[in-house]
Amino acid sequence: MLSQKCKYALQALLVLARENSDSLLLVSDIAAAENLPKKFLEAILLELNRNGLVRSRRGRGGGYALAKPADLITFGQVVRIMDGPLAPLSCVSVNYYRRCDDCRDEQSCEIRRVMRRVRDAIASELDGTSLADALAEGRPAALAIGQVAG
Structure with a gap:
């Protein structure tokens, strides 16, 4: 959250x-x-x-x-700055990895496999959405691609 x-x-x-x-x-x-x-x-x-x-x-x-164009600032950057890692568990974090204290075997951990997919989906969406993308999603299609309604 x-x-x-x-x-x-x-x-x-x-x-x-x-x-x-x-x-x-x-x-x-x-x-x-x-x-x-x-x-x-x-x-x-x-x-x-x-x-x-x-x-x-x-x-x-x-x-x-x-400080830079809106198409170069992603939601992922902002979330990492404000809230830290995107990963739901430290054992699946790309930048802040830490093994779970109670984990017997990371390779066979079912929870870790699911959380890795969750992390990948979240990162893909947030890193793939810039401020410009978010603003364009709220505009009518003609205006979002720079056409002038006449």
Whole structure:
């Protein structure tokens, strides 16, 4: 299950992805757009900034914007930054592997086999979906491919 922190991060990134990459949005504007708690959102945006997904500028005319194009930021990246590994068990984690304390034989463990498939399915979906993909899914087909309705 995604944490509230991760969900807010995704919501904020999608708000930024809808904007022109040169535009900087204030935390208060992002929070208002998605009805998010401003103080919590500030901490989330700082973490996203430290991890290279958003850029910020302080002072007058400051705010936040995506640090790279929306098609290069995946849901998988965001979930890993906010919530850690995607794997439901540490013994099937690609980056954070740790053997289960009570496991007799990993190779024959039925639970591990199923959880590996679960991990692969989750990773495939999250790593294969960018912010741009998510935004395009919500648009009418003609607009999603750049056609102008006339």
